[in-house]
């Protein structure tokens with residue numbers, strides 16, 4: 170098994186990066202949709218229905234499968250011999266950040282489901298601020314995994 174993972178390493182890493190790009194695209198765009206849904210879409214009527222449909226499809230067709238793929242390929246990289254040195258700091262920084270990113274994903278799913286029910290208690294300003302969370306985490310993750318401090 171270790172031999173197969175070592176041979177597949179560059180392919181798995183490429184698939185990991187493709188999955189990460191897809192996941193991040195959704196994590197960046199869904200809060201933007203929530204901003205405009207809150208400020209222009211309302212919670213009933215045709216504009217609300219269009220926003221709710223776009224949010225549902227983004228979450229279910231792109232964001233969820235991309236997160237599963239990112240975790241799957243990322244964990245395969247973790248189990249590849251010689252790739253992660255747990256005595257260094259970067260794997261722990263990265264692990265904490267990806268858990269936080271997954272928490273942010275879960276929060277977005279909860280907000281998406283609330284909009285589906287025609288409910289929303291969060292302001293557009295709050296969604297704008299929350300939009301910075303994946304940006305900050307992404308910067309920490311990429312420096313961790315590339316610079317390996």
Ligand code: HEM
Nearest residue numbers: 189239240243244246247252253267270307310311314315
């Ligand atoms: C979700 C759980 C994740 C796990 C378990 C994971 C794990 C890993 C591992 C073990 C590597 C290999 C490091 C190496 O080859 O030296 C890697 C590479 C990489 N990861 Fe992740 N990762 C995850 C999520 C993410 C996220 C969310 C991002 C970006 C926001 C990301 C960005 C990258 C990049 C850019 C690389 C390539 C680094 C390089 O080769 O220089 N990963 N990941």
